[in-house]
Amino acid sequence: MRYARTNTLLLRTPEGIVFSLPLAGPVSRFLAWGVDAGCIVAATSLLHEVLGLLGNINAGIAGATYIVAYFVFSIGYGIACEWYWRGQTVGKRVLKLRVMDEQALRLGFGQVVVRNLLRFVDLLPGLYLVGGIACVLSRRSQRLGDLAANTIVVRQLETAQPNLEQVLGGKFNSLLEYRHLAARLRQRTSPQAGAVALEALVRRDELEPQARLQLFDGLAQHFRSLVEFPLEATEQLSGEQYVRNVVEILYRRADRSA
């Protein structure tokens, strides 16, 4: 297990596969807690109203029920939600966060209970100050409850398949005429740069004309610096066309396009 950046936990499986878990920062966690606090307040207010009716019959029983129910709900809310929703509360669902075991193993009930009960200390002296400081100082963004329970809070990621046909549109690609240079470009392009280029193409219609021009010129300049294609393959190409051709080289099967 190692840490690539401050907000990512990298885990290596016994099979040698490395996968990363993006850690949630203190701000998103605080916002999730705010949503959860709102849920607790709403639920207990509702309970208060309901028990108010019971209070007309027996005020003592109604008062006692409210005190116990408030206590159980305020403590049990996090435990119950995180256990039944496998690491999520309403707030964490809204903010797309999830509590996980530090070693990505199954979250145990004991872990859920310990991290939620240690909230008493993390809340001190108010507004999660102790927990917030621990979260900022910890390499894995863990509050004290997480440290004791061996848990982390990760950002949940969603996936969407990019529509390459829409982006590339079957246009002629002059760069593919030079297979050896195309292969070199694939080799030298980092995954991040490829992803940025693809994302730029997918979202090009959302850009202002001037910004669009600047962005694609900048990207094209970057790809030109990686591999130099002959002038006849590039002289007529705008920055956007150049980037589109590069993306096709990176993401399309070479034998089909060349």
Next chain:
Amino acid sequence: MIIDLTRFLAEERKHWAELEATLDRIDRNPDQRMQLAELLKFHELYERASADLAKIETFSSEPEIRRYLEGLVARAYGEIHETREKQKRLNLWRWFVATFPQTFRRHLGPFWLAVAVTIAGCLFGGVAIRMDPEAKQVIMPFPGLKDDPSERVRREESAKQDKLAGQKSTFAAQLMTHNTQVAIFTMALGITWGAGTTITLFYNGVILGAVAVDYVYAGQARFLLGWLLPHGAIEIPAILLGGQAGFLLASALIGWGSRKTRRQRLREIAPDLTTIIFGAGVLLVWAGIVESFLSQYHQPVIPYALKIAFGAAELAALTLFLAKSGTSSKSSA
């Protein structure tokens, strides 16, 4: 090396979907046991997704797909490499009469430490109140305890009206929740390497010792026992259980004489912390009821001898329960 993303997705997606469906099924029915063929298929799908992740990581491919695969592999990894036994359906009765006392007995060291710290606090409180009677105003947490004990006894014994009439349930609920909070807090402060737990237990001991010495020297020992024993026989041990859990947490953090890593130690004690603190919570529910419905009523309403006998019987029963209950059944650790 570059892959054809579209073809790659078309070929592999069905396997990812199958793995995702298997993981969802495990999520929905965590108790369901897989057949050998299902397990083999699950493992194959996990290895396939892992291989796909390895492939896609080296290519200039869509990072969202990589993240999706990372998420899938992470979930499957958690299920396949988990060696802890799966949580069985909880039998509450068995948990209370077997698991709870067994867990308590497994960690007697932290419990005796909690007892020792509390006794030290009692001695300090007792000595402090004898040496410096003015300290009473500082040490006693409630106004009622700051009064002269004999005056309070006279007032309580001559009371004509039930001061808790119509409020006993509410008072019991307040006591239960407050004391449970104290027990949880005592446990949670174990994260301060036990310093917070020590301070909390010591402070509780100081109050207890100061009250005891104040009433005994005022000649009100019988009232004191009749007042405190019925609920204190359960409440004080329950707070000590919170202290036991706190010191257990602290010892796992410190790790004296252990070759295991801090993470391993903390992982091992999490279920025991849960059991001890939930057990203390159950005891405090009983203590709250007794304190509200019995402890606040004195002679002539309820004879002191009866109250003291009740408290002593509770203490004996609790001691027997914690020492012997669940000894014949298999440890559920």
